[in-house]
Structures are given as C-alpha cells and as structure tokens.
Amino acid sequence: MSPLRDRSQPAPGSDRVVDAAASGTAPLLAVRDLAVDFATDRGRVSAVRGVSFTLQAGQSLAILGESGSGKSVTGKALLGLIDPPGRVRGAIEFEGENIVGWDEARLNTVRGPGVSMVFQDSFDSLNPVYSVGSQVTELLRVRQGLDRRVARERAVALMRQVGIPAAEERLKDYPHQFSGGMRQRMCIALAIALRPRLLIADEPTTALDVTVQAGILRLVRQLQRETRMALIFVTHDLAVARLVASEVAVMYAGRIVERGGIDDIYRRPAHPYTRALLASQPDTARSWSDLRPIAGSPPDKAGIVPGCAFHPRCPIATDRCTTEEPDLRALSADRLSRCHHAEEVLDAAH
Numbered sequence: 001m002s003p004l005r006d007r008s009q010p011a012p013g014s015d016r017v018v019d020a021a022a023s024g025t026a027p028l029l030a031v032r033d034l035a036v037d038f039a040t041d042r043g044r045v046s047a048v049r050g051v052s053f054t055l056q057a058g059q060s061l062a063i064l065g066e067s068g069s070g071k072s073v074t075g076k077a078l079l080g081l082i083d084p085p086g087r088v089r090g091a092i093e094f095e096g097e098n099i100v101g102w103d104e105a106r107l108n109t110v111r112g113p114g115v116s117m118v119f120q121d122s123f124d125s126l127n128p129v130y131s132v133g134s135q136v137t138e139l140l141r142v143r144q145g146l147d148r149r150v151a152r153e154r155a156v157a158l159m160r161q162v163g164i165p166a167a168e169e170r171l172k173d174y175p176h177q178f179s180g181g182m183r184q185r186m187c188i189a190l191a192i193a194l195r196p197r198l199l200i201a202d203e204p205t206t207a208l209d210v211t212v213q214a215g216i217l218r219l220v221r222q223l224q225r226e227t228r229m230a231l232i233f234v235t236h237d238l239a240v241a242r243l244v245a246s247e248v249a250v251m252y253a254g255r256i257v258e259r260g261g262i263d264d265i266y267r268r269p270a271h272p273y274t275r276a277l278l279a280s281q282p283d284t285a286r287s288w289s290d291l292r293p294i295a296g297s298p299p300d301k302a303g304i305v306p307g308c309a310f311h312p313r314c315p316i317a318t319d320r321c322t323t324e325e326p327d328l329r330a331l332s333a334d335r336l337s338r339c340h341h342a343e344e345v346l347d348a349a350h
C-alpha cells in the first residue's frame, strides 16, 4: 500500500492535501481546498466544502457517499462544468495548471484528451439530433484529425469495446432508439474515445446489468494498464468500488471524512460514517444479521449543524462533537479520518 502524505498546512476546516503515491513526482491532478456553492431561494448552498486530494497517473480513486454528499458536483467542478450562479473556489491543478477561472475555449483544450467524464445521467449527454455513430466519428475527426473512414472504423471498434451488439448496423441509430443501458454504454465510448489521461466516471454502471457492468469495469482497467489513465470512480456501491479502485475517499456533507487504501478501510474503518456505510450494504456488512440502514438522514446543505456534520446521526457522538468540527487528520501514513474519536473507531474494528 502506498503511503499518503501531508502536503500542506490546510486552512481551518479544509482537507489536507494527500498524495497517494508519495513518489515525489508531480501529480496529474491536485485539488486544493475545493469549495462549490450555489445560490438558491434559501440562500447559498455549500455542496462541496474544502476538498483536497491528489491523483497520480494510473491511480484509481473511488469516491463514496450517500446521495447529496457532493460527489457529482466535485466531478463536474474538475471539468469546469459548474455554471454561474454556482461558484467555485480553491484550486484544481491539472498537469500543473490551475484550471479554475479558465474560459470555455481554454477548458476545451483539456476536456477530452486531458479529462473526460461519464455523467451520472446519460440522457443528458448524448445529442438527440445526431446519430450515435456520427457523434463518435465527429469527435474523432475534429479532435484527432482522423479521416472519415478511419474515424468510422474506430467508432465501430469503440462501440464493440463497450458491448454494443451489431455495432456497425447501429451507427446510424439515434439516441432515442437506444435503451437506457445502451445509451450509457455510448456515453462511456464517447468518454474514452480520446484516451483521456483522467477519466471521471460518475455512477457509470448503475443502469447496466451485472454482466455488462463487469465488461465495462474490465475495459476501464485495461485502458488504465495500456495508457496509465487515472480514474475517479464515483459510486454508492462499495463492492463495485473495490473492483476498480485502490484508494477511497468517503464524502459526507460536502467534505472528505475518510481516505485511505480501499481494502484497509473496508477491513478497519476509522470513521463512524464509513462504518455505517459498510454495515448498510449486503456486500460489505459482516453478516446478514449485521446489515442495517444508516440511521437518520443527511444534513440539509443550507443549514449544516455546528461541530461535526455527522453528529446528529453518530452513535458515539460526545459533547465535543456538537461544538468542534474535526479536521481531516492523519492516523497513519496511509489513513486520514475526520473524527475526534477515530482511534477508538479503529480499535473497535479489530
């Protein structure tokens, strides 16, 4: 397991910057103190609150958390896709350049071959007025300068790779002629067409049956081996996360609350929320009799409670938890937890 290391003195309440490779080489991606908020009729809503992490080429990070924890907003921010009145603060350094504040033209030089995303809702990301084949071939022609015939061959190959049967005949079909699962596979084909150096996959296999899902996960791992593509895999499915990622960041109420090696965290969580997440899913609960939903509901973003955001749901909360927000702190070389009582949680997991 590669060590995580502290890279900065964090601002109060923000995550420390952690570098999972600790190799001394410049990271592919360094996210520092990322905060995203939105203007709503109830005031500003903080969706992401001081998230920091780094990612090396070839590394895989799963982001886990309940609905509304800020996973998709984090992913979209990395592609410069938060539109005003949404507001992004902090730094997103991709290959050494901070892309926060870049205009669309500049962002488009990074999107595609640099960073690419499979969106959670595939219905939005295919253009309904163009055939699926022309969407892939145009992308390849415009961005890679391929001629029409070669682009078409590459499009068919990509469609086969993501498991679309009779790919050649289906090139002329429009998105509405595809099922939800097929559309999702086309989105994956589009996202990997330019061989991105970082792929952000937001619940990419949720709409797919188990066999197709396994095929897509194999394809992603193969791409990583061949091209050293880095991967951020957003999911609420802990078993799937384990198939693709070596590291995990657990998010709660817009913050990373635990980070470390995935097997390690599954064996010995160091945050009560991670422990509750593990106990809430059949694949990770210790036994069927241990399986239980997480009590309570996630906080309302317009009014996050003082102290630890998890305290109203936490079975071991103390007085300190209700007044003092915990920092994300290192428990060992490769584990961070945002809990005042993390050591006790770790010990209890023995």
Ligand SMILES: Nc1ncnc2c1ncn2[C@@H]1O[C@H](COP(=O)(O)OP(=O)(O)OP(=O)(O)O)[C@@H](O)[C@H]1O
Binding pocket: 038, 039, 040, 045, 046, 047, 065, 066, 067, 068, 069, 070, 071, 072, 073, 074, 086, 120, 236, 301
């Ligand atoms: N455009 C927006 N305007 C206002 N609030 C938003 C906007 N986009 C997201 N949010 C809020 O930000 C918070 C985080 O949303 P996000 O989509 O990142 O959650 P998520 O972790 O991806 O959840 P899920 O598992 O349901 O996909 C939510 O409370 C959401 O309502």
Ligand code: SF4
Binding pocket: 271, 272, 273, 308, 309, 310, 311, 312, 314, 315, 316, 317, 318, 321, 326, 338, 339, 340, 341, 342
């Ligand atoms: S800081 Fe307190 S309330 Fe928050 S997770 Fe830890 S024990 Fe629970």
Ligand SMILES: [Mg+2]
Binding pocket: 071, 072, 073, 120, 202
């Ligand atoms: Mg989401």
